[in-house]
Amino acid sequence: MxxxxxxxxxxxxxxxxxxxxxxxxxxxxxxxxxxxxxxxxxxxxxxxxxxxxxxxxxxxxxxxxxxxxxxxxxxxxxxxxxxxxxxxxxxxxxxxxxxxxxxxxxxxxxxxxxxxxxxxxxxxxxxxxxxxxxxxxxxxxxxxxxxxxxxxxxxxxxxxxxxxxxxxxxxxxxxxxxxxxxxxxxxxxxxxxxxxGTTILTATGALVTYDAIKLSKIADIAGAMTLESSRGIIDAFWEELHTIRPHAGSLKTAENLRNILEGSTYVTHTAELRVQDAYTLRCIPQVHGASKDTIEYVKEKVEIEINSATDNPIITHEGKVISGGNFHGELMAQPFDFLAIAVSELGNISERRIERMVNTTLSGMPSFLVKHPGLNSGFMITQYAAAALASENKTLSHPASVDSITSCENQEDFVSMGNWASRKAREVVKNTARILTTELMIAAQALDFRMEMEDNKFELGKGTKVAYEAIRDKVDFIEEDSNIEMYDELEKAQTVISEDYLLDKVEKVVSL
Known part of the structure; x- marks a missing residue:
């Protein structure tokens, strides 16, 4: 542009x-x-x-x-x-x-x-x-x-x-x-x-909203990779299931998952290996979809606000002076509080999927996805770190807009705290990006183990294959602890998201 x-x-x-x-x-x-x-x-x-x-x-x-x-x-x-x-x-x-x-x-x-x-x-x-x-x-x-x-x-x-x-x-x-x-x-x-006017809080929240839109797509990619590594059941994403409860975000998420997983033979059908998956896999459309709907609502509010006059007093085109309250941030404070909740939930469910992959009882793969666990800790503490961020997000998701402190000799006696609402939403997005980075990195490691366990006889989906390759362009399979420093590996993986590398690659083959 x-x-x-x-x-x-x-x-x-x-x-x-x-x-x-x-x-x-x-x-x-x-x-x-x-x-x-x-x-x-x-x-x-x-x-x-x-x-x-x-x-x-x-x-x-x-x-x-x-x-x-x-x-x-x-x-x-x-x-x-x-x-x-x-x-x-x-x-x-x-x-x-x-x-x-x-x-x-x-x-x-x-x-x-x-x-x-x-x-x-x-x-x-x-x-x-x-x-x-x-x-x-x-x-x-x-x-x-x-x-x-x-x-x-x-x-x-x-x-x-x-x-x-x-x-x-x-x-x-x-x-x-x-x-x-x-x-x-x-x-x-x-x-x-x-x-x-509401200019600063809207600017911060607008950019957070833009980033949240991208994270909602990345969450679908991460969830699809985790599903494959678990040999999960794709039937839960069938279109007919979602048209009978036709929330737009749920429909879109299910469609994304079907498209990302198109051609995958790692995914299974009902009763092929198990009757049902756990909620964090089976309910991806409902959870991610709820967040998508919220983010779309916030985007609509943002685009109204960035084209609004929030000054006071207003001088009409006929020269009339009106003193009102267009400067009040409540109209954006509540949406940005809602945005923090929506993105926090993307991080919460991602962290639970991480736990499923690193837990040998749930995954059927080696503990913490490393060869020779015991001598090696592998991805043990990456789950701790993701859990810490998910917990922090829960605190940050407490709404700012329900608070008010009187100011200006009680003339300005009800305020929005919208600036804090937008800034804490920014922190939630940063934390969730790191949680999703961790899931993507672990999902690639889990897929390597799954490929080995299945003698490479199955095929990855159209979108997950590209996503796996994009991650492997940045980070290698972790063979043993002595070869790496985990923080550095996570930082390299983070660029897959921060530089739009993953989305650019996947969206060339799948419409999200």
Whole structure:
């Protein structure tokens, strides 16, 4: 994708990823300019006529009772940026900052925020030249939006704060100048227009959602490989079984498994070796499918939010000023809490499949999938580590959105905690990716044992054969402990997921 053209109305999740991670250039659709300029004209009229409008000529939050003079209206906007930039912790990743800038530009292009076009264009140039503001990740209540982290995003525009440029963390002014950009002073309402909204939490959650979509496909591949190594029963994935309970995610998962396993002679049929499989094999469509449905729901919410105006107050296209609550993060906090649960379940069932493969009583293969167990521990502790991550995910899946702490002298008395909802969902995705990495690596080892046990007389499925080969491109069969350091092997296996190596290979032969 060479460029993304923003209108304020039709940004997609895929486009957001192209800009934030793949550095696609961004342009403004000329059709959005008229509404932006008209909205700005209304603000200038408000200032000139000294009509009382929140955030234009009043203080912020509970300080809305304080009137601000025409002469101080610009200083008010700089002050809000300086004082609201109060975050703490590790810096947000570059892709999340870039996604935040993109979403903010798109929101401002709806022409209801009263900001100058030139200020939007400066944000656009920061994005295209990859000036990445330093934003500590903690400090937002998710209402009134992401005030504190967005203030950090704006600081470099004023020649303040810090920003990365060409990989180096610099004073904001220096980063801007090295990129050939000149800091500006804000005009009336612009500070509030830039920082009032759900932008940061939505950016983080949007990227997490994109990654979760990929993980849901990887989980199907991992589950199929584990099923083959167990000589599991494919009948549980028959289409007719799922059309009588036609949840979209379950139908899609069963279809994926049938396609991935097409041509496999390692899989069995009912009563051929056993009557039924354990739930972690038999119920893959129902469990993975539930997660798929949730992830799809969250994606729909994300694509609404990245094309929304979350500022306050809003200036309508007719010039009416409305003070409302579009900045409130609850509409995204609940979906991102749900997302954490959905992805956590992919990790939970994967860890249980891992246990089935390394447990000789359940698998019929050597303990911990290594020759000469006892002298060798093989994959024993990889299951421990996966279990630790699964347990951590359970804690992280406690919803953030059910909490609220009153702020701003009780004016802002019910907040969403949406920022934490999105960040903990990010951690759940990272943990689950590692659990699935472990399952894939163990499934390849188990398939090697199964092939040996069956004298290579069976065939892998169309998709599992490609997946097995992709894993073996990165990691070898582990013969004995003395030849490896397990962490290094897991890190090599992790690239199968993180670099999209596995998905790219499998999706060339199977539609997922």
């Amino acid at each position: 060479n460029k993304v053209v923003l209108t304020g109305n039709d940004l997609t999740l895929d486009e957001l990823v192209e800009v934030s991670r793949n550095y696609a250039k961004v342009e403004i659709d000329e059709r959005a300019i008229a509404d932006v300029e008209k909205s700005r004209q209304y603000v200038e009229e408000i200032v000139e006529e000294e009509r009382v409008v929140y955030g234009v000529n009043t203080g912020f939050g509970s300080l809305s009772r304080v009137s601000i003079s025409k002469e101080d209206s610009a200083q008010l906007q700089e002050n809000i940026i300086r004082t609201h930039a109060s975050c703490f912790g590790n810096p947000l990743p570059e892709d999340e900052v870039r996604a935040s800038i993109l979403i903010r530009i798109n929101s401002l292009l709806k022409g209801v925020s009263g900001i100058r076009l030139s200020t939007i264009e400066l944000l656009l140039e920061m994005l295209n030249r990859n000036v990445v503001p330093f934003i500590p990740e903690k400090g937002s209540l998710g209402a009134s939006g992401d005030l504190a982290p967005l203030a950090h995003m704006v600081l470099p525009i004023l020649g303040l704060g810090k920003a990365y440029y060409e990989g180096e963390l610099l004073p904001g002014k220096d980063a801007m100048e090295k990129a050939g950009l000149k800091p500006i002073s804000l005009a009336a309402k612009e500070g509030l227009a830039l920082i009032n």
